[in-house]
Amino acid sequence: MAIPIVFIHQGNSSYLPWTLLQCRHWNPHSEIILLGDASTRHFGSIVEHVPFHRYTRQAEEFSQIYQHYSTNGAPYELFCIQRWFILREYLSSRRLTRAVYLDSDILVYSDLSVAAETAGWNGGMTVAGVSAHSNVIRDLATLDGYLSYITRCYAAPDSNQQLRRLLDDHQRNMGPLGGISDMTFFRTYREQFPDEISDVSVPATDATCFDITIDTAQGMRCSNGYKSVDWKDNQPWCTEERSGRRVRFHTLHFQGASKALLRGFIRPPSTLMALMANCYIGIYHGQRLVRRLHR
Numbered sequence: 001m002a003i004p005i006v007f008i009h010q011g012n013s014s015y016l017p018w019t020l021l022q023c024r025h026w027n028p029h030s031e032i033i034l035l036g037d038a039s040t041r042h043f044g045s046i047v048e049h050v051p052f053h054r055y056t057r058q059a060e061e062f063s064q065i066y067q068h069y070s071t072n073g074a075p076y077e078l079f080c081i082q083r084w085f086i087l088r089e090y091l092s093s094r095r096l097t098r099a100v101y102l103d104s105d106i107l108v109y110s111d112l113s114v115a116a117e118t119a120g121w122n123g124g125m126t127v128a129g130v131s132a133h134s135n136v137i138r139d140l141a142t143l144d145g146y147l148s149y150i151t152r153c154y155a156a157p158d159s160n161q162q163l164r165r166l167l168d169d170h171q172r173n174m175g176p177l178g179g180i181s182d183m184t185f186f187r188t189y190r191e192q193f194p195d196e197i198s199d200v201s202v203p204a205t206d207a208t209c210f211d212i213t214i215d216t217a218q219g220m221r222c223s224n225g226y227k228s229v230d231w232k233d234n235q236p237w238c239t240e241e242r243s244g245r246r247v248r249f250h251t252l253h254f255q256g257a258s259k260a261l262l263r264g265f266i267r268p269p270s271t272l273m274a275l276m277a278n279c280y281i282g283i284y285h286g287q288r289l290v291r292r293l294h295r
Contacts, residue, residue, distance in 0.1 A: 011037065013284070127200070
């Protein structure tokens with residue numbers, strides 16, 4: 001049975017048509033759900049669009065105890081954590097026990113129902129590196145455990161001291177930018193429960209993996225600060241720097257400034273996909289114009 005694929009996205013973005021259309025192409029039999037808002041409801045023609053505000057009860061409860069320890073904006077960082085409560089509430093409402101969650105700046109190149117069963121990736125959820133932007137959820141109990149862990153971290157009587165220690169640890173190892181985020185808790189939860197979460201950025205027994213980001217080497221050969229990608233059957237392959245082994249990537253992740261490259265990695269090229277994407281991008285620019293006119 002095909003595994004559902006879930007995206008959560010606030011607002012609209014010019015790259016979103018490409019990621020949704022690409023995912024649809026490679027997963028024609030999967031239910032693809034976009035938990036979004038009114039600005040993205042037009043995507044209901046290619047995926048199932050669901051207003052995420054219907055599933056925010058637990059997320060809003062969490063906002064009452066949230067403390068901000070990051071150089072990123074508080075609304076942004078808060079929502080990055082809240083999305084996992086939203087996802088849990090949505091999956092529970094549908095009685096779905098398995099799903100793949102993807103960030104909305106990820107291009108897909110595989111049947112994810114097959115990838116989700118890859119040997120060597122165990123546990124109830126996955127990360128790619130330190131982030132769960134590619135999260136294969138096999139057991140909701142693991143997601144429940146993660147959310148309970150986050151809640152305890154913020155609700156504990158000494159939460160200020162605990163969070164401050166986590167921030168100090170981040171700044172010592174990662175530098176002054178950023179801070180405490182959902183990634184922090186995925187890392188520390190995995191340290192405590194190593195069998196619960198697998199890292200799908202590590203090539204599995206079939207020499208496949210998920211991308212951390214296109215500008216993260218991940219042990220692969222790189223050029224100009226990005227992974228060197230070769231194409232076979234419209235799927236991306238990279239070569240390990242040390243072993244020379246070729247590895248096939250199920251996804252490529254265009255985080256931050258690398259989003260400017262995303263359009264050039266659409267595979268297979270399709271005139272119909274380009275026409276559809278450009279129509280959706282036209283809606284995006286129209287929405288921006290309306291917002292400017294109403295300021």
